[in-house]
Amino acid sequence: MIISVITIPHDKQRYPTVGDWIWDKDGNLCIFISNMKNWRYEFLVAFHELIEVMLCRERGIAQDQVDNFDLEYEARREEGDLSEPGDSPLAPYTNEHKFATKLERLMAEELGVDWSEYDQTVSSL
DSSP: OOEEEEOOGGSSSSSOSSSSEEEEEEEEEEEEOOOOOOOHHHHHHHHHHHHHHHHHHTTTTTTHHHHHHHHHHHOOOTTTOOOGGGSSSSSSHHHHHHHHHHHHHEEEHHTOOHHHHHHHHHHHH
């Protein structure tokens, strides 16, 4: 398995998200992170996505289940709603997302990242 993390312009994401993961036909994983001009922020998003995707893989939650939920969530999103699809109790990967967020917060603390500033940057894209 090859795991790649690629920082891309935010407008090149498949949908409005700062982190996205995709399994290719050969079983390789690519994680796309929106460029935030701050390597710590980009690392934290990549870290979150890696934890989330591997837990999904271990628990049999397929990429299409996650993608379909996220796309539908975004299509129904009301103006001003900054919530994460994975925080919804209806998300098929809510437990995996929430655990990844816990570890992401711990890592942010270790890196000296102010969580509220980071969260504001992530939410503003």
